[in-house]
Ligand SMILES: Nc1ncnc2c1ncn2[C@@H]1O[C@H](COP(=O)(O)OP(=O)(O)OP(=O)(O)O)[C@@H](O)[C@H]1O
């Protein structure tokens with residue numbers, strides 16, 4: 001690739017371009033895939049990493065925040081860990097490379113490397129728009145992941161866990177899941193770190209729910225204190241489809257998780273629930289867009305953020321309602337518990353409504369620990385630190401309990417509890 | 425057991441003095457009733473006993489078993505056996521009642537160097553105590569105090585008290601909001617805890633509660649001071665004549 005622009009590249013931009021030149025020869029893919037990769041990296045070279053001048057990245061100036069990226073090679077091998085929910089069918093990706101599997105809990109499975117090799121993956125190697133840095137980088141670099149197919153009539157007998165464990169280096173992972181008509185499934189997407197070396201990751205998931213599918217999808221991100229994690233999930237909901245999408249961020253140094261949902265079928269419902277547990281020097285950005293494109297659909301988005309230390313959180317939430325999407329009901333709320341004077345959270349809700357008969361609303365609050373509640377717990381003999389942890393936990397536990405899936409609720413409570421034990 | 429000496433306390437935020445030279449002593453085994461008009465400082469006194477930070481003690485002392493407790497935080501006081509049944513119990517969404525009970529019991533045990541309760545032992549105790557107080561198991565499955573009716577909240581306070589087995593029980597208007605049957609149940613619960621090594625301070629506006637929990641002493645609080653003390657007949661006198669005479673005599 002030659003450079004047409006006269007722009008100077010940042011250290012991280014140059015490292016990514018160089019990494020591409022080194023890696024491309026041995027990334028899987030047929031010629032269509034290679035053409036797509038080359039196109040994406042050349043767009044990346046032209047645009048660079050997004051800065052705050054780009055509206056979608058205003059609160060996360062990636063060019064300024066991403067000072068360097070590690071070499072592609074991992075620091076050491078990464079081992080799979082026990083699933084979040086016992087008994088889940090685990091599909092594991094170690095340092096960006098998927099372990100071969102043909103099926104999981106009734107789903108047909110292929111590795112994404114296979115889909116790249118035979119070219120079927122080429123069409124998905126796209127950026128959503130000119131500002132989609134995650135789509136570009138993931139499409140250019142993606143090596144592996146899984147393609148999950150749950151056709152109509154399948155009844156998965158256990159949750160499916162897509163488990164990506166990374167030990168330093170760079171990984172670029174992609175998951176694709178097609179959930180057939182009427183299928184009920186729980187999928188847990190985990191991004192975990194092992195080892196101390198800095199890691200860089202992009203992770204892109206594409207999820208399609210056919211008519212009447214009913215899915216719980218959980219994204220758990222627990223990377224290390226020096227890691228960068230750039231995630232994106234693209235979702236399309238068919239008629240009467242129901243999706244409970246839980247995003248739990250509890251780790252990483254520089255994290256952006258994008259969620260883009262097309263509500264494309266009447267009668268469908270999206271419940272987005274986000275829990276961001278932020279401490280230390282973390283910068284954590286959750287950016288969400290939903291397009292209600294047809295009449296009679298509903299979505300609720302509830303975010304609970306807990307921010308300690310010097311951590312900084314961002315939530316951008318955009319609800320778009322198309323001109324004929326009458327009777328859309330969409331409600332978004334973002335509540336933050338700020339636990340340090342140096343902690344910070346920015347919430348930017350945005351409604352773009354082009355239909356007239358809709359109910360849409362949003363709200364954002366920032367609160368501190370309630371002192372009357374704290375006193376009440378302490379007056380029963382619970383020491384202050386423990387009482388505080390209970391209240392912080394209560395603040396986020398409410399939305400976990402909504403899941404009504406006992407093992408999953410317990411597992412997520414475990415994740416939250418373990419994080420609070422370390423930070424509260 | 426409890427000795428309050430010339431206590432002066434103010435609201436930390438704005439410096440308003442609420443307790444103005446209050447003296448009171450309650451012996452082990454004693455049931456003391458505190459009465460007094462609205463706004464006289466009864467709840468404030470109970471909060472100060474429990475260690476609420478919103479109030480600042482500027483003078484005087486509170487001795488519990490001969491030792492000042494002013495430097496102890498609320499959890500340390502609770503572990504030493506001081507319990508306040510709140511006039512307005514606090515709702516805490518997201519904290520399960522059972523989990524709260526278990527943590528509270530075990531933290532107090534830990535602070536006293538005792539072993540934690542096993543889950544079956546804990547469950548048995550809760551089951552027994554809640555049956556005594558006619559508390560439905562469904563109530564205990566809800567988040568702490570959330571959506572409890574006024575009377576249910578008061579009963580839940582007494583449940584906590586009987587499980588935690590404190591030595592000094594301060595009941596702030598536990599009778600308000602209770603129907604006649606519940607009043608009897610709650611009074612039975614308190615009477616069951618009466619013992620030679622335990623003291624009870626009952627804050628109330630009504631003689632009715634004192635018919636069930638018969639006090640050994642009655643104290644009238646007015647403008648942050650105890651202006652009159654007596655035996656149980658003082659409560660009858662107040663019921664019949666109101667506060668005007670006593671306040672007039674003290675002025
Ligand atoms: N945190 C506070 N901020 C402002 N005013 C307060 C505060 N705490 C107490 N007060 C005031 O102090 C006075 C005493 O209040 P307190 O609640 O102790 O009265 P009480 O005797 O319990 O009354 P009641 O019989 O109505 O329960 C009242 O005038 C009250 O408004």
Ligand SMILES: [Mg+2]
Pocket residue numbers: 466467468511596597
């Ligand atoms: Mg009061």
